[in-house]
Amino acid sequence: MSTRYSLAVIDDATFYTGSPAHTPQILNQVLVEPNFGIRYKDRLTFSTSLIGLSATYDHTASTLHVKETYAGFSAGDFDFTAGRKMLRWGTGYAFSAAGVLDPPRVPTNPSDRLNTNQGRDMIKADWVHGPHALTVAWSTAALAPAHSALRDTTAFRYNVLVRGFDSSFIAGHDRGADTFGALTFTRVVGQAWEVHGEAVWREQAAALIGAKYTFQSGLTFLGEFYTPPNTAYFRDISISPLAGRQHYALFNAGKSRLRELPGWKQWDVSASVVSNLDDRSFVTVADISRWFGTHFTAYTHLEVPHGSKTADFNSARYQTATSIGVRFHL
Secondary structure, eight states: EEEEEEEEEEEEEEEESSTTTTTEEEEEEEEEEEEEEEEEEETTTEEEEEEEEEEEEESSSEEEEEEEEEEEETOOOOOOOEEOOOOOOOOSOOOOOOOSSSSSTTTTTTTTOOOOOOOOEEEEEEETTTEEEEEEEEETTTTTTTTTEEEEEEEEEEEETTTTEEEEEEEETTTTSSSEEEEEEEEETTEEEEEEEEEEEEEEEEEEEEEEEEEEEOOOOEEEEOOSSSSSTTTTTSOOSSSSSEEEEEEEEEEEESSTTTTTTTEEEEEEEETTTTEEEEEEEEEEEEEETTTTEEEEEEEEESSSSSSGGGGGGEEEEEEEEEEEEE
């Protein structure tokens, strides 16, 4: 039997400028995130991950969330899982239509920098044989937050590598809603290029195409184009039901280990622009982080929205949001 554990503690303060005078200007969050797992004879597994959050805005509120807690059993080519688990079926970095059981993508924070996303409650079976992988999952919304729009979902995913294309075919049904289907792919071209895409039918068609290029120095450029229909499932809360189909774009540049020199290897930097091409609003995002030893990271996250007050990416009613934090890892 083998065990593993980890602990992360994050103190994050976000400062807002240009927000209305009657609203608080600072949001402070302290997160404690313990993780624990057990594996027995490579057949039985148990894993749990919790999030303790204390947030101070106009008042202080403390909550405890279960990020993941699941048990698994392996038998030959079959794996069975029951509990709350994170999945990532979508191929998109900042956007995804095919990630039907994934946590929601936030284009300005696609990496979930505070690690607060929660998995779905499900029963899942996986069959893997050579290049073929089939997953059948049933997810219940019974334990979802009261304000959530989640429904009971049955979904199937078949994944196979065909001529260098890592391809997936997804189909399923939301209880009380429409049946959906999706096709995703990822393809590595040479040593530097990666392309990915999604085509989804869920009442109407949604599509995503993206590409990433990595230089030998480690500098990476990534771009995505995403177009969802203006339906209840895909529509953002800030979008009018009369606005029609939306079109989004992302451009990101980043580098880990800024330079291979003493004092520079500990720095990671990235910058992004996320835009709604229909109302011409966009958000500029910058992230800078630095490791101190093996257990501490300090970081800054900056968001600057642009556009009219009714636009998609400027509906937050602030001019800048600057987050400064320290993360402890064990």
